[in-house]
Amino acid sequence: MKRYIPxxxxxxxxxxxxxxxxxxxxxxxxxxxxxxxxxSEGMNADMDYMSKYIDxxxxxxxxxxxxxxxxxFLISYNQVSNTSSYPCxxxxxxxxxxxxxxxxxxxxxxxxxxxxQYPDFEARVFVDTAPVLEKQWAVRAGLGWIGKNSTLVxxxxxxxxxxxxxxxxxxxxxxxxxxxHCGNCNRCIASCPNKAITNHRxxxxxxxxxxxxxxxxxxxxxxxxxxxxxxxxEDCIDACIWNIKAPKCHNKEFETSEPMQQLIENISSxxxxxxxxxxARKHSAIERVRFDKLLSTIAKAKPRKD
Numbered sequence: 299m300k301r302y303i304p305x306x307x308x309x310x311x312x313x314x315x316x317x318x319x320x321x322x323x324x325x326x327x328x329x330x331x332x333x334x335x336x337x338s339e340g341m342n343a344d345m346d347y348m349s350k351y352i353d354x355x356x357x358x359x360x361x362x363x364x365x366x367x368x369x370x371f372l373i374s375y376n377q378v379s380n381t382s383s384y385p386c387x388x389x390x391x392x393x394x395x396x397x398x399x400x401x402x403x404x405x406x407x408x409x410x411x412x413x414x415q416y417p418d419f420e421a422r423v424f425v426d427t428a429p430v431l432e433k434q435w436a437v438r439a440g441l442g443w444i445g446k447n448s449t450l451v452x453x454x455x456x457x458x459x460x461x462x463x464x465x466x467x468x469x470x471x472x473x474x475x476x477x478x479h480c481g482n483c484n485r486c487i488a489s490c491p492n493k494a495i496t497n498h499r500x501x502x503x504x505x506x507x508x509x510x511x512x513x514x515x516x517x518x519x520x521x522x523x524x525x526x527x528x529x530x531x532e533d534c535i536d537a538c539i540w541n542i543k544a545p546k547c548h549n550k551e552f553e554t555s556e557p558m559q560q561l562i563e564n565i566s567s568x569x570x571x572x573x574x575x576x577x578a579r580k581h582s583a584i585e586r587v588r589f590d591k592l593l594s595t596i597a598k599a600k601p602r603k604d
Contacts, residue, residue: 301366303416305471308369311411315404316549318455319372321439322470325365328431330356336500343503345513351429358430362422362465367472369464370432370439372450373401374547376458377554384566386600389508389530390458392583394552399581401425401462409464420467425460432461440473447486447495447534453479456544457535479540489537491523507531511595512587524599528565528592529584558582565596 342348354360405423433450442452449457487495494505503509561578564570579585
């Protein structure tokens, strides 16, 4: 006998926990051909981990035996930034709490609520760190489409959104996919100073500011323009009309934290020390970058004083 849970039940409880949208997709194999092509062209730069576990990326049941459904969740971090006037910029997704921890906590609470009515609801949660093709699952769940800069775009919430998944042994109501609403717009492509966005909705990480300021553990090549970014980049995201129209987020944990605000002020006044950095990174996504890496990026990104 197949187990079934209405998507309306999951969505209602997810929204009570702060999620903005959710949908469900049948746990069928993913299309890994675009990933393999991207890897074959070396666009992953030195992110070798992207070439691992292709079998798990293709077949979600390799991560959760008996999977029937992938529930995909979306939550906005489209905040009103009070850091945009500073010469050095940090991507807004890293200004609040570490989204990995915050979203996992919400998902575990959601599973607990679901099991109050469906006690045999078995599940596993994923937030960005496992070999899961999150954007593909979000598209299948009807949450949006893949924009020309390869991000998931929601018609209602734009692309300043976090994605997360619950893989379950339950069937649900499977969504129709959202059609592409990019049309002839190329604002995101034109916004990238290093021309990192290809015509095939992919990113050449060798040219991408986000890759260079976070994933690249070595020196940033001299020809890469940072546009003031020292952790991540949102030039192509900010250019998107769907983000201009999107409502601001209502989750306080993703607003700029006091330690992150202080960190940016310290950087701007040339008074940054490792203690400031360690305090800010304790609960932020910037914990992925080393202090010496941040210093070298700041030196390259910050306008020179003549």
